[in-house]
Amino acid sequence: xxxxVYTEFPTxxxxxxxxxxxxxxxxxMLPLAVALPISLNADPWFTYPFRASSLRWFTELFSSPLxxxxxxxxxxxxxxxxxxxxxxxxxxxxxxVNPRFPFRTAVMALAISPMIVPVVVLGLGLFIxxxxxxxxxxxxxxxxxxxxxxxxxxxxxVTATLTRFDFNxxxxxxxxxxxxxxxxxxxxxxxxxxxxxxxxxxxxxxxxDEVVMVLFIAGPQQxxxxxxxxxxxxxxxxxxxxxxxxxxxxxxxCLMAVAYNANKKR
Amino acid sequence: MTLPYGDVGLVMTQNDAHGxxxxxxxxxxxxxxxxxxDSHRRAVRAALPAAPLLIFLLLFLVIPIGSIxxxxxxxxxxxxxxxLTTQALQAWDGDDVPVTAVYMTLGQELEAAGHAGSIRPLxxxxxxxLSRGANVILGAQRTLSKDFDRADPQAWKAQLIxxxxxxxxxxxxxxxxxxxxxYSAFYLRWATGFPVKIEADGRLSQEASYDFRSIYLRTxxxxxxxxxxxxxxxxxxxxVIANSSGRTAAVLLFFILxxxxxxxxxxxxxxxxxxxxxxxxxxxxxxxxxxxxxxxxLYTRMATIIAMIQIQxxxxxxxxxxxxxxIPTNQVKAARSLGAGPLRAHATIFLPxxxxxIAAGGLLTxxxxxxxxxxxxxxxxxxDQMVSFFIARFTNEDLNWGxxxxxxxxxxxxxxxxxxxxxRHVARHSSDRx
Numbered sequence: 234x235x236x237x238v239y240t241e242f243p244t245x246x247x248x249x250x251x252x253x254x255x256x257x258x259x260x261x262m263l264p265l266a267v268a269l270p271i272s273l274n275a276d277p278w279f280t281y282p283f284r285a286s287s288l289r290w291f292t293e294l295f296s297s298p299l300x301x302x303x304x305x306x307x308x309x310x311x312x313x314x315x316x317x318x319x320x321x322x323x324x325x326x327x328x329x330v331n332p333r334f335p336f337r338t339a340v341m342a343l344a345i346s347p348m349i350v351p352v353v354v355l356g357l358g359l360f361i362x363x364x365x366x367x368x369x370x371x372x373x374x375x376x377x378x379x380x381x382x383x384x385x386x387x388x389x390x391v392t393a394t395l396t397r398f399d400f401n402x403x404x405x406x407x408x409x410x411x412x413x414x415x416x417x418x419x420x421x422x423x424x425x426x427x428x429x430x431x432x433x434x435x436x437x438x439x440x441x442d443e444v445v446m447v448l449f450i451a452g453p454q455q456x457x458x459x460x461x462x463x464x465x466x467x468x469x470x471x472x473x474x475x476x477x478x479x480x481x482x483x484x485x486x487c488l489m490a491v492a493y494n495a496n497k498k499r
Numbered sequence: 500m501t502l503p504y505g506d507v508g509l510v511m512t513q514n515d516a517h518g519x520x521x522x523x524x525x526x527x528x529x530x531x532x533x534x535x536x537d538s539h540r541r542a543v544r545a546a547l548p549a550a551p552l553l554i555f556l557l558l559f560l561v562i563p564i565g566s567i568x569x570x571x572x573x574x575x576x577x578x579x580x581x582x583l584t585t586q587a588l589q590a591w592d593g594d595d596v597p598v599t600a601v602y603m604t605l606g607q608e609l610e611a612a613g614h615a616g617s618i619r620p621l622x623x624x625x626x627x628x629l630s631r632g633a634n635v636i637l638g639a640q641r642t643l644s645k646d647f648d649r650a651d652p653q654a655w656k657a658q659l660i661x662x663x664x665x666x667x668x669x670x671x672x673x674x675x676x677x678x679x680x681x682y683s684a685f686y687l688r689w690a691t692g693f694p695v696k697i698e699a700d701g702r703l704s705q706e707a708s709y710d711f712r713s714i715y716l717r718t719x720x721x722x723x724x725x726x727x728x729x730x731x732x733x734x735x736x737x738x739v740i741a742n743s744s745g746r747t748a749a750v751l752l753f754f755i756l757x758x759x760x761x762x763x764x765x766x767x768x769x770x771x772x773x774x775x776x777x778x779x780x781x782x783x784x785x786x787x788x789x790x791x792x793x794x795x796x797l798y799t800r801m802a803t804i805i806a807m808i809q810i811q812x813x814x815x816x817x818x819x820x821x822x823x824x825x826i827p828t829n830q831v832k833a834a835r836s837l838g839a840g841p842l843r844a845h846a847t848i849f850l851p852x853x854x855x856x857i858a859a860g861g862l863l864t865x866x867x868x869x870x871x872x873x874x875x876x877x878x879x880x881x882x883d884q885m886v887s888f889f890i891a892r893f894t895n896e897d898l899n900w901g902x903x904x905x906x907x908x909x910x911x912x913x914x915x916x917x918x919x920x921x922x923r924h925v926a927r928h929s930s931d932r933x
Contacts, residue, residue, distance in 0.1 A: 242841050243841055250738075254736050254739045258736065258751070258755070261809045263773070264769040264809075267769070267772070267779050268772040268773060268779075269769070271779075279777060279778055279779065280777065320551075324549065325552035328550075331545040334549070335542045343553075343556055343560075344549075344552065347560060349866055349914070349918055350560075350564075350870070350914075351870025351871075351872070351914065353870065353887040353907070354870070354890065355563070355564075357891075357907055358567045358907075361566045361904070362559070362566050381556070384555075442764060442765075444764055444873065445891075449894065459764050462768065463764065463873075466767075466771060470771065475768075478764075482765055485761070
């Protein structure tokens with residue numbers, strides 16, 4: 234698409250329009266931009282200006298067993314979720330781009346539906362379903378719940394990548410004697426890897442940030458970082474929560490940047 | 500007999516007239532089904548990679564939602580604990596109290612339930628419908644452990660009425676009589692806002708209870724306001740992004756997408772820090788002397804709506820941008836050259852063509868808003884809580900799974916009704932892309 238110019242609107246409309254959009258976007262960013270630096274405030278107050286700044290809350294975050302335990306739990310659960318969701322989602326996407334797939338639209342809708350169905354409803358359903366199976370208050374239960382929420386991200390990202398994949402390459406590989414699995418491993422996977430990586434990052438981020446499922450499924454043993462933050466937000470707001478939030482944002486931003494660059498290189 | 504198909508001939512070589520007659524139609528089916536089974540095999544091969552995810556979704560998405568529906572209509576506590584009493588009560592006309600013999604049946608079943616451990620679920624279940632119902636049941640069971648003439652039905656009756664006068668009135672009996680099966684619409688009736696609780700004498704209870712209809716209305720209202728405002732804010736934003744080139748568009752898009760990438764919980768938390776009584780906004784306003792004392796900004800409807808708008812804006816804006824980018828600019832230019840003013844050209848040419856995007860974004864936002872839990876729970880007050888909050892509360896705190904399930908059924912049903920046109924839109928557009 235070529236350069237589009239504002240031929241439609243004269244300056245006296247364009248300036249207020251720009252102004253409105255700028256202010257709207259800034260206001261939406263403002264709380265985040267204001268809240269996160271407070272994690273550096275040496276005093277336990279949530280206001281500016283600081284009397285002094287320090288890494289006190291970060292030290293607290295990384296030394297309190299409550300918080301470090303929560304971080305370890307979150308990393309374990311998010312990593313397991315990423316592995317399961319990326320595997321299932323990538324395979325499903327490969328099936329779903331095939332035009333011969335029966336009831337493709339309906340199956341796609343089912344695969345995407347966890348994004349639309351209210352999380353509380355999914356949580357309740359799993360809670361009821363898990364209780365006779367003994368999966369409530371277990372790591373496996375939380376990973377399953379998070380995989381349900383994370384898999385649509387993988388399906389969408391990998392499907393989008395596969396639409397640009399030339400399936401003749403697979404035929405060429407088959408013609409050269411490669412089996413389906415070999416062709417997938419040596420031809421398709423390296424080409425779609427950036428898309429798979431992006432899906433994996435989304436899956437990780439969605440699990441790392443998830444709290445509602447944890448409220449339903451997890452027990453005290455599976456206390457995750459968001460759960461710990463949620464409890465703090467409901468009971469006593471403590472600057473350690475801000476430090477935790479900052480760590481979360483930095484971690485997910487790094488992952489997103491990696492995925493973005495991987496996709497850009499293609 | 501001529502056989503056009505070589506391999507089918509094998510079937511027909513049996514020199515048996517009866518067998519041939521039976522085999523003839525089969526032969527054609529075999530051929531046709533071998534063609535069909537080939538296309539089946541291709542379809543199965545196509546679907547095979549998706550099988551693990553489909554099985555996973557079937558197990559952990561479809562079945563759990565099915566079990567929500569099942570839980571919403573399951574209501575077997577009374578019939579399970581008191582099977583003979585419910586049966587005996589079918590003969591009762593509902594006036595006054597049942598015959599004395601029923602008291603004895605009930606008393607014996609209550610004792611048995613006490614031993615079997617099903618007395619507490621029974622008490623809780625009766626308590627949902629009868630004011631002080633749990634006390635009525637548990638009190639009766641306690642009194643029956645005392646000494647009295649167990650051979651005399653009259654003594655059972657006296658003992659029960661002594662335990663709780665409610666046993667001398669029709670209310671509790673009519674409840675026991677009504678639930679003689681494993682399923683009922685009780686929880687659905689409760690969740691749709693019908694008055695369910697009665698007094699011992701059978702009149703409707705005046706006890707304060709959840710007003711689910713106003714909770715649904717509130718959920719719809721908040722969702723509508725958020726959707727409307729995101730469209731109003733999102734439309735100009737989408738317009739500017741869709742009409743910007745290269746770097747500007749990328750930067751603006753980054754700002755829109757940033758919330759997508761940052762944690763929902765962190766964003767909600769930042770609103771708390773920003774809006775709370777001793778928060779950044781209140782302190783800044785107080786220091787500049789604009790306000791004498793802190794404003795109650797957090798735990799309000801306004802805070803809920805603002806935080807939800809921030810979260811939903813990308814969902815509204817992205818579909819708008821993709822539709823707006825496809826609108827040819829020449830048409831607006833043509834309208835301008837024919838004498839239409841800039842706003843008029845926009846309103847008559849551009850706006851109508853961007854409606855599919857507005858509709859898709861708005862519908863998506865509305866459906867997602869209906870299920871919001873986290874944001875209202877953290878930044879809203881008690882009167883800003885939506886359906887999801889009550890589902891979570893009935894599940895985790897009150898342990899009333901039946902009611903939580905019934906609320907969920909209504910929420911999914913309502914959201915599904917709204918989402919259907921959305922699904923059709925997505926299906927139409929995703930099939931272009933795939």
